[in-house]
Amino acid sequence: MKVTEVSKAFGGVQALSKVNLTIKKGEIHCLAGGNGSGKSTLIKIISGFYKADSGTIQINGKDYQKLSTMESIEQGVQVIYQDFSVFPNLTVAENIALNDAVASKKKLVNWKKVYQKAEEALKKINIVLPLHEKVEELSVSDKQLIAIARAMLHKANLLIMDEPTTALTRKEIHKLFTAIRHLQKQGVAVLFVSHKLDEVFEIADNFTILRNGQNVITDSTKNVDHKKFIYYMTGRSFDAELFQPEVSQEQKPLFQVKGLGLENGFSDISFSVYPGEVIGIIGLLGSGRTELAMALFGLYAAETGEIWIGDKQVTIDSPITAIKHKIGYVPEDRLSEGLALGQSIARNMSIANIDSLCKKGNQVDFDKVDENVLHWAQELSLVMQNAQQPAHTLSGGNQQKVVLAKWLEIAPKVLVLNGPTVGVDVGAKHDLHNYLHQLAATNEIAIIIISDDVLEVLENCNRIFVMNHGRFTAEFKNTEVTEQELLAEMTRQE
Amino acid sequence: MRFKKLFKRNEFYVGITIVALSILIQIRSGQFFTGNNFVDLARAMIIPGMLTMGVMMQIISGGIDVSFPAIAMLSMYTTVKVALSIDFQGSMVFMFLFSTMLGLVMGLMNGALVCWLKLPAFIITLGTGSIFLGFMQAVLKSRNIGILPKPMRVLSKTYLLTAHNETLGISSSLPFVFIFLIVAVALTSFLLRYTMLGRGIYALGGDRDACQRAGYNVNAIQMFIYGTMGALAGFTGLTRAVLMGSCQPTSLIGYEMTCIAAVVLGGTRISGGHGTVYGTLMGALLLTMISNSLILLGVPTYWSKFVTGLLIIIGTGMSAYQALQQRKKLAGKYPVEEEKQV
Amino acid sequence: MKKRLNVGSLQKRGAGSISSQDTGVRRLLIILAAVIVLFSILQPEVFLTKDYIVSMLYLFPEFGILALGMMLCMISGGIDLSVVSTANLSGIVCCSILVRMVPENAAPGLAVAMLLVSILAAVLVGVCGGLLNGVLISKLGIPPILATLGGSDLIMGIALAFTKGSSISGLPPILSNVGTHHIFGVLPVTLVVFVICALIVAWRLEKTTYGYKLFMVGSNAKASRYAGVDNDKIIIQTYVTSGILSAVAGVLMCARFNSARAGVGVSYTMQAILISVLGGTDPNGGFGTVRGVTVAILILQVLSSGFNMFPFLSNFYRDLIWGVVLILVMAYNHVSNLRKLKKEREALQIK
Incomplete structure (x- = not known):
């Protein structure tokens, strides 16, 4: 052939x-x-x-x-x-x-x-x-x-x-x-x-x-x-700039997970994220990474373990409680999980935060919605003609920006991104990564990238956990590990 | 393991309900296990039994059609009218053929619209059903016809057997057209089980993309299904006229919901891909029993609607709830147990 | 990269509407105008009389209110086949209260109070019916078609059992007096009720968070769940609203017939669906406007009233025409959608 x-x-x-x-x-x-x-x-x-x-x-x-x-x-x-x-x-x-x-x-x-x-x-x-x-x-x-x-x-x-x-x-x-x-x-x-x-x-x-x-x-x-x-x-021998935030380990962690487990999904997952950090969780399809991501957002309720935000233990059993505790989740499949493609950009962007964008009597405050949409569109350099366009008219990268804006809208303390740049073109990918770095620099948010893209994680996360068969099998600093080592760890079969 | 699966099936519960209901009726009235009651039930099963075969096929394929009663009535009325106007004296075969062809054409119209518009078949057939019914009542000015063409009158007086009930002093006869039900059931079973087309219907309902990838022509299957439903409706419409001994053009209005209810009760999933002939027959039997025999229990007939609704909700609710719970749990994404062994 | 961004006013367009929906409404308005002009030319001496217009305005609210509820359910991605059953049962409850509680020669004060009580009871029945459907759909996961089909039989069954299949008549005149009253002799009360219902539904749909979320749920239930929307609550609210609207329509029907019976107006279910789809509601969920549905109702009422003027055309032509119109509109929308998609693709490629 x-x-x-x-x-x-x-x-x-x-x-x-x-x-x-x-x-x-x-x-x-x-x-x-x-x-x-x-x-x-x-x-x-x-x-x-x-x-x-x-x-x-x-x-x-x-x-x-x-x-x-x-x-x-x-x-x-x-x-x-x-x-x-x-x-x-x-x-x-x-x-x-x-x-x-x-x-x-x-x-x-x-x-x-x-x-x-x-x-x-x-x-x-x-x-x-x-x-x-x-x-x-x-x-x-x-x-x-x-x-x-x-x-x-x-x-x-x-x-x-x-x-x-x-x-x-x-x-x-x-x-x-x-x-x-x-x-x-x-x-x-x-x-x-x-x-x-x-x-x-x-x-x-x-x-x-x-x-x-x-x-x-x-x-x-x-x-x-x-x-x-x-x-x-x-496409490059690996010499790209690595994300290296200034993290003082004396500070208290923003987000902690202790011994989280879910039958048939993952077990004994523990990690913590300090202010200013972007951590990566990497694993192959079926390693349990998606299940973990979903559990962090309450889409599955974890059966064992604890989740802490700041110094408060929280129960996350549904997206509603997750959002109440200011956890945002950029899902794996943008088209089926992240966006209502037929609905407008503005609606997609503001839906997660709509309850706080209203006047009395549950009336939506459209001025505020407009204002915020405009703000995020500029902040993320979103290319669109009109916020009333349906989301399906956007390119993949811009769609992902809409999903990201949806979560920035709730002023999240924890942002979980599952495969954030799948199907996103190079330019938008760069924008998104840069923005995440800026966001981390505010020291007010814990960012967790979950992915199977070794390079993305290596470049953007200062600490990386490797997930294999439902468990964390290794932890690396991005400055101390090579792609090959990560790949080997990911694909290791015992 | 096998038993466990049995308990999960709708057919099992429908079967139990049928048995329980029959025993209850027998105890209360002593008239259930009698020859004439069985003949009456069999007679009442003819129309729903035939129509549900088509409805089941459609639902298995992931579609639905609510226009078939209109098709049946229009085909029946037109056929009878034409036969009367030319004073038709020939074989019934031609009349059935004529009515079936009319139904087929209307069914194919449905199929073409469903394939083309890609909108919910429910809405499309709602529209076409309204057209067919409107056409019959407005353009053809349909009204009841008491005297049928001669071939039909002869057929409606042809019986297979007669059962007498000594205690009540009444007798019931099983009309010849009961054979049509048997043929329809046999053909449907054969089609679904032993032809590639039949398997394609299941495949289409299971996963449309996969069906296409397997090399099936999805549109052709849909055309077949809607065409068949139309043809079946045309045939059944005329059968009904024969059965009733008169032509009542509006007698099937609202029948689509009864048929869909019977099919779904019999374990056919509305989302497509699942359904069995015997399950559907059981569903139809249960609904027929409720509307026919509830009176033997001393329950006024106006409760039958309530019981039907309750059965639909319980019947669909059980499997829907199981599926919902299953979705909330994690399916084993990777073989955990196997790993432990290694 | 710095580009002037046009956000567009959300307020003017209304939440959830995209410009294509406005063109849809415009298209319907043109059809309405054409139909009115047609009948005015054909039969000016009947069609353009005050009585005829008033009778049209008096008749359409019944199924118009049902269609509003149907639209909400369709926006959520579902359908409500139980509207007529709920309307029947509500009407029966309302009427039996009136029959029992209002003695002959009752004081006007008592009659009015009892009327309010009976309407409240009818609405309560609507809430219960809607609650049943909503819970079956959201909490048990039964597909809307089946849940509301079963719910419909159940509710109709109760209505039949309650009345033993016969009708409730001998009502005190209060209900029919109020329901058929024409304010200043021209403005039917039914129309006022419809306008109030339509305004409330439109406000809920386009101005409140409920509507904001409803469109998301109907467009992509998974994505809305992933955005923290309580889908179950929205679905239940939607079917309860539909139930309440059905109850209101049921009371209006009783007022017109001056009696109540299970099984009255069974064909209204189909009509409500037709109107809803005709008015631009997407049967797959996610889109629909009160404007569109209202214009669709008017079109159909004008059509059927118009046909009534011709003695040689039977009422049954209405079904035929409605079916044809529905199929044509769906076909037209399909074709124009295809064209729009193609244009959008091309526009993207140029960029």
């Missing part, structure tokens, strides 16, 4: 520009790149889910300008998406066998064959799952295994895996790799999207790195080492 000069834009944001990618038969190719680098978009174009604005895709020597999903499947392209694309309401067996049956244009279902095929597919990756169980009853890792088994069942020429190992244990990953190599021997090409370095070097023959929607390099994994790989991924 060969992708030539493919470009794609969404609402004015160039997601991909003139990207090339070549995968030979039986090759295991790794596609790497940071958040927002265009990996997912490229995959969706290859699978026919999106249509490219320009460029061609060649599969098995056949050129396509506009590839459809059906054509893609016919040509043997199989994708395992990050969200697995499984049907929660169907059984395991059917989930595995359905896509293949659709592709073969069958009209009737042969249940005996469905179970046969499902078993066969699971055998290929050496895994046992309850075939009659409905998928909604299963764990996330089981869902992933189903997605993998499903793709393997199909006569695939090219198997695309979008970060397939995030929810798997080491043992399961080993199984998966064995299966992948087995497929490779049969001449199946595998496009493996991952940013776990160890895995990339373990399994891939070649790699391609994307950054900001453009090709950076394509090479053999034999020719580079870890350090160089990270250099390509991030």
